[in-house]
Amino acid sequence: MIQVLLAIGVILMLYNSYVGFGLKGKAPGGIIGERLSQLNIFIALFTLGYLAVGVLTWSYPPDTVLVILSLILLFGAIFVFLVLRLVQAVLAVLEG
């Protein structure tokens, strides 16, 4: 259960990293471009953090704290995904 939640979170964060760095090409500067640079740095750090948590807790027996931790991490990944979707939508409107 915990491993599945962490794996979903890591996959989502890797996808977020791919999308985030792809968006930077569409907005190289300006307000969005500058904030996207900062956002991408944190996305990369969070992805490494997810991987570290996954590796360090892989063999741990499941308990309530680890379930809550993996849920928080998963919801964090979903939050980043939604933020990137918002940026994508803003850029699409500006392109149109």
Place this chain on the structure above:
Amino acid sequence: MQVYKQTAKALDVLLSREQRLVYSLCREEISDVVLAQRANLPLDFLQSILIHLLEQNLIEVVVGTPNAPTAEPKATDPLATTKAQLMAALEAELGEKAKKYQAEVEGKQSLSELEEWSLKLVLKLRLTISQKAADALEARVKALFK
């Protein structure tokens, strides 16, 4: 439309940057429309500069110029003039990237449509390209459509 040319009088008065630019462009016979395009100034502002230069006797109105460009009646269209000035402003701020907006500028049918598009472009630049370029372009667009 009128054609202007520098007089023989020496330049012995202090002129602003725009006035000096217009004065130097009048070295050869040049119409007010072409002047507005080359100096990248709104026509009404240019007229005030020309009046000042005429009062100072630094330039004169040339009547019946033999080398009048044949395309000038078309250039008197305010929409065409504004498009040319906007493209000049875009090239000044964006360099080579300005060319990709040329088709969109040419496609605009009215001044209000062009103004609306320009302001959207300023917003787009501010958000995705460069805030500095957006500020400079916004100032030029406001001067162009005031």
